[in-house]
Amino acid sequence: MESIEKRISLLMSTVFEIPESEISVNSSIDTIDSWDSIRHLNLILALEEEFGIVIPDEEVGNLVNFKLIELIITENVK
Amino acid sequence: MVELKYTxxxxxxxxxxxxVSGEPFRVAILSNITVNTIKELIEYDLRRNGVNPIVEFGNFDNIVQDSLEYADHNLVIIFFDLQTLVDNIPGYFEGLSDDKVDQVEKRIMGEIDLIFSNLKTTATVVFNKFTSGFFPSGFIKITKIESLVDRLNRYLTTSCPMNVELLDLGKVVGDIGIGQAIDVRFYYSSKAPYTIPLFKKYMEAIKPIILRVSGKFKKALVFDCDNTLWKGVIGEDGMDKIEMSSTSVAGRPYFEVQRIAKFLSERGVMICICSKNNADDVEDVFLNHKDMVLRNEDIILKKVNWIDKATNIREISRELNIGLESIIFIDDSAMETDLIRQQVPEITVFQVPAAVHEYPKSFLNSLYNLFDLSGTEEDRKRTTLYKEQFVRQSETSKFESIEDYLSSLDIFLSITLNDKVNIGRIAQLTQKTNQFNLTTIRYSEAQIAEYMEDHGTMIFSVFIKDKFGDSGITAICIVKEDPTNNKAVFIDSFLMSCRIIGRNIEVCFLDFVLRYLKDRGYENVLATYRRTQKNGQVESFYEKMGFKFQAVGDDGKDYFIILSEYVPFEIAYIRSEFNGSLKIKST
Amino acid sequence: MKYTDIKVGDKESLTHAITTDDLGKFVELTGDDNKLHMDEAYASRTSFKKPVVHGMLGASFISAVIGTKLPGDGALWFSQTLEFIIPVRVGDTLVVEAEVIKKYDKDQIIELRTEIKNQFRQVVTRGIAKVKIIEQEQDVLTAETALPPDARRTALVIGGTGGIGREVCLQLAKDGMDVIIHYNNNAKKANEIRSEIEKTGVKAVTSQADLLDEEQIKAMLSAAVRAYGKIDVLVNCVATVIPAIKFQHLEWSDFSRQLDMYVKSAFLILNKAIPLMVEKGYGKIIHIGSYAVDKPNNDWAHYITAKAAVWGMTRALALEFAPKGLRINMVTPSLVDTNLTSDIPEKTKLLTASQTPARRLASASDVAGAVSFLASAKSDFLVGENIRVNGGQIML
Structure with missing residues (x-):
């Protein structure tokens, strides 16, 4: 199983329809043009399915950049 | 699709x-909730069936107005959810007076009427039935919402026009459970109540419609034998030890699957066998095992040998004259299923689950919706028809020339104009025929019915019979008057079931149509060939028939013919008879 | 001293014990080797019996008193009368005193009674000094301050070994200032910073002091003045880990600890440093504030109180000393990623960054940048200002 970081990277690349090479630890809602509210919803659904977790309500709005996503996913996977 | 993750x-x-390319198939989704997540799932399903989709969403909660704007799309799907509506009504719904509930009901019915009216010319509309899934269930006493839902759904059923399919969304939700289907978090934040599991299940539910509009129903089931139709390996365990009895715990799942297969064969699905075994061993089981449900008369074709299954399946496809994508292959072996997935990726592959007790349900869930079971009487007889065909084929070698052989068949065509009784079969043929089809235009029953009423359109259908039996209605020609020139017509569709290819029936049929048109006083006929991945064999049909080119391009050819110049072929060995028109043409 | 500051009755003195060495130096300097001063044998045959110290040697200490104490700088000593009353001998301890007895306002002249007494309190020398006070003229209306913009400044960075302190030291050294790196316990760190600065070819010094000890503060400041003559810039970067304590668990001692750390220490330093700056007619004092004063956190009541007090002090003192040429201002950063905040969870930091318009946390060098401005001549018209360095988290 690949690392969490790699899985997130791949997933974001798929949902936002950009090449994986354009995703980095500094990627955020500011740097990815196609990251709109509909894709944000799709992102959350995809993350929950991929990792088999439920992201708490209050965290849903915090998933705005790669580092925070990695952190929150890691917290919830435990 | 359920096995695949969203990503x-x-x-x-x-x-x-x-x-996937080609003429775009335009889908519009109108809703009063956010369902954008379904976009890629619909695109995927359509693309898998060779259709090039454009999926658009209407504005949020603007269904009535949008129904006018998107009416010209090929498929319109409507999610009319009560939750949004109830949110806009002040006060708690259960506490509303009966008068108020009545008002709400009338208003919704009014909107439904408008929507149906706006979409009356749309080819296919899917209107999801109302559900009360979102609201607390009244287990003992029905709640106001639930009764409203009941009444609204009844209204839908009674007032729903022919081009509208009602999809029971409540059953879809129920199938996976409300907890799995609805996510309140996203309803509150984005008005998006439905989850990915729900959307995947929805795609399963809507599959027959997708297959119908894309003309992609499956036609054949190819079964392995050992541990697929029965428990055990015949070559090793012998007749005594293999199990498929309804009373044995181990055999029961196989019994149930065989029973479903038999039912499908009665509905026109072709059942074939592809097994690595000695032919005698397998034959023994089919003939002599007391618990077998499927017997030889249910099986079209058996490939029992030691050659690799990929080759076998390709041969099946060739011999049955059906495309590889119309075939479903079922095997218990991961190696075999993998092999086919890689070697023959067009085939739909199903592996018998390791938890064998889940086999029948899983089989039903995955495969049932892939067949067109709306079948007519004819379809039921199709197995017999195909068998007859094989008898015919095996007889071919006896004759010296093809012509002789064809004459000996005693082919008889019965041609009818605007056969209202058989609208279903006619529409079905336009939807399913891919190879001998000059323009590949799909029509729904509603559209065929409309054309039959229309004075400017003529729909010819051919019922075919020969010495071996009836093939039923297997060829269609749709001719339309040119609105700018009442002496000219054009051939909108000319298609024939692949079963009857190779007997020059198409020549005879087109002969008849052109003679009929000439008698009626028309002077010019235009025709067109639109190229697809499947219909390469008819590329030169019109040229062979004597039509002249008007234009030639990468995607097809346009033709014309002046009727006074047409020289009929007059195939001697095919008799034909015109049944006249069942529609009285008023002038 | 200024003429206006001198009052009749003001006194200054110094004490000196006369040694053989002193005598030798005086003889060598003046060439007066009269046998009475140098030759014991000769002296014994006179009525003095023992060698006598030159009267002028004792009297020259009057020069020191007038020149460095009363009135000190700006003194033009133009008249002195002297009477040598009792002989002075090697080993005597002289107390040299000057007292202002008259003032002549018209010419800005003071008259002093000068007296030298020995250890027996006998007056050995007596006289009257007349001194004119020369003052530099100040043009009130020009923009010039007492310190020309291109003069080399001396900066004392209190708490120089902290995360912000270090960046401030490096930045001010880069700006061309002589930096004094204050520390209390972390001598090693202070020296590291000093080496770092000196690698750039500029000198820096370290200075130790416990900020709650008046004497140590005084010593630190005089050492600084001795080394550089003045302190132009004082930056107070004192900081420590902030203990999060719910109010119901807070004791007064928690409050007072914070008040000591930030308010008392600031007071003690300023108490000694401000007069020095006032004397020079110029000074830049910069305090570091806290974002939490604008936007409070939970469990930080004690800390926020202290930091809010510092802000009050900054403004009060800014007002009072601006006319004297001092500029007292504040820099208020938001959460800075340093040792102090290393306990704060990574997630909180990431969230803060993502909610900040500038999309990152403040860095120590961001803070040092603002300090640099306030330490320079560029901010000479800013009085009691608070520069917020927070990436847009609060915009006022």
Whole structure:
């Protein structure tokens, strides 16, 4: 199983329809043009399915950049 | 699709996007909730069936107005959810007076009427039935919402026009459970109540419609034998030890699957066998095992040998004259299923689950919706028809020339104009025929019915009979008057079931149509060939028939013929008879 | 001293014990080797019996008193009368005193009674000094301050070994200032910073002091003045880990600890440093504030109180000393990623960054940048200002 970081990277690349090479630890809602509210919803659904977790309500709005996503996913996977 | 993760579907969709092209199939989704997540799932399903989709969403909660704007799309799907509506009504719904509930009901019915009216010319509309899934269930006493839902759904059923399919969304939700289907978090934040599991299940539910509009129903089931139709390996365990009895715990799942297969064969699905075994061993089971449900008369074709299954399946496809994508292959072996997935990727592959007790349910869930079971009487007899065909084929070698052989068949065509009784079969043929089809235009029953009423359109259908039996209605020609020139017509559709290819029936049929048109006083006929991946064999049909080119391009050819110049072929060995028109043409 | 500051009755003195060495130096300097001063044998045959110290040697200490104490700088000593009353001998301890007895306002002249007494309190020398006070003229209306913009400044960075302190030291050294790196316990760190600065070819010094000890503060400041003559810039970067304590668990001692750390220490330093700056007619004092004063956190009541007090002090003192040429201002950063905040969870930091318009946390060098401005001549018209360095988290 690949690392969490790699899985997130791949997933974001798929949902936002950009090449994986354009995703980095500094990627955020500011740097990815196609990251709109509909894709944000799709992102959350995809993350929950991929990792088999439920992201708490209050965290849903915090998933705005790669580092925070990695952190929150890691917290919830435990 | 359920086995794939959402992100995998997104990726597969992206890959398929590059491969699938052609006339765009436009889908519009109108809703009063946010369902945008379904976009890629619909695109994926359509692309897998060779259709090039454009999926658009209407404005949020603007269904009535949008129904006017998107009426020209090929498929319109409507999610009319009560939750949004109830949110806009002040006060708690259960506390509303009966008068108020009545008002709400009348208003919704009014909107439904408008929507249906606005969409009356749309080819296919899917209106999801109302559900009360979102609201607390009244287990003992029905709640106001639930009764409203009941009444609204009844209204839908009674007032729903022919081009509208009602999809029971409540059953879809129920099938996976409300907890799995609805996510309140996203309803509150984005008005998006439905989850990915729900959307995937929805795609399963809507599959027959997708297959119908894309003309992609499956036609054949190819079964392995050992541990697929029975428990055990005949070559090792012998007749005594293999099990498929309804009373044995181990055999029961296989019994049930065989029973479903038999039912499908009665409905026109072709059942074939592909097994690595000695032919005698397998034959023994089919003939002599007391618990077998499927017997030889249910099986079209058996490939029992030691050659690799990929080759066998390709041969099946060739011999049955059906495309590889119409075939479903079922095997218990991961190696075999993998092999086919890689070698013959067009085939739909199903592996018998390791938890064998889940086999029948899983089989039903995955495969049932892939067949067109709306079948007519004819379909039921199709197995017999195909068998007859094989008898015919095996007889071919006896004759010296093809012509002789064909004459000996005693082919008889019965041609009818605007056969209202058989609208279903006619529409079905336009939807399913891919190879001998000059323009590949799909029509729904509603559209065929409308054309039959229309004075400017003529729909010819051919009922075919020969010495071996009836093939039923297997050829269609749709001719339309040119609105600018009442002496000219054009051939909108000319298609024939692949079963009857190779007997020059098409020549005889077109002969008849052109003679009929000439008698009626028309002077010019235009025709067109639109190229697809499947219909290469008819590329030169019109040229062979004597038509002249008007234009030639990469995607097809346009033709014309002046009727006074047409020289009929007059195939001697095919008799034909015109049944007249069942529609009285008023002038 | 200024003429206006001198009052009749003001006194200054110094004490000196006369040694053989002193005598030798005086003889060598003046060439007066009269046998009465140098030759014991000769002296014994006179009525003095023992060698006598030159009267002028004792009297020259009057020069020191007038020149460095009363009135000190700006003194033009133009008249002195002297009477040598009792002989001075090697080993005597002289107390040299000057007292202002008259003032002549018209010419800005003071008259002093000068007296030298020995250890027996006998007056050995007596006289009257007349001194004119020369003052530099100040043009009130020009923009010039007492310190020309291109003059080399001396900066004392209190708490120089902290995360912000270090960046401030490096930045001010880069700006061309002589930096004094204050520390209390972390001598090693202070020296590291000093080496770092000196690698750039500029000198820096370290200075130790416990900020709650008046004497140590005084010593630190005089050492600084001795080394550089003045302190132009004082930056107070004192900081420590902030203990999060719910109010119901807070004791007064928690409050007072914070008040000591930030308010008392600031007071003690300023108490000694401000007069030095006032004397020079120029000074830049910069305090570091806290974002939490604008936007409070939970469990930080004690800390926020202290930091809010510092802000009050900054403004009060800014007002009072601006006319004297001092500029007292504040820099208020938001959460800075340093040792102090290393306990704060990574997630909180990431969230803060993502909610900040500038999309990152403040860095120590961001803070040092603002300090640099306030330490320079560029901010000479800013009085009691608070520069917020927070990436847009609060915009006022």
């Amino acid at each position: 995998q579907i997104l990726q597969e969709n992206k890959i398929l996007k590059e491969k």
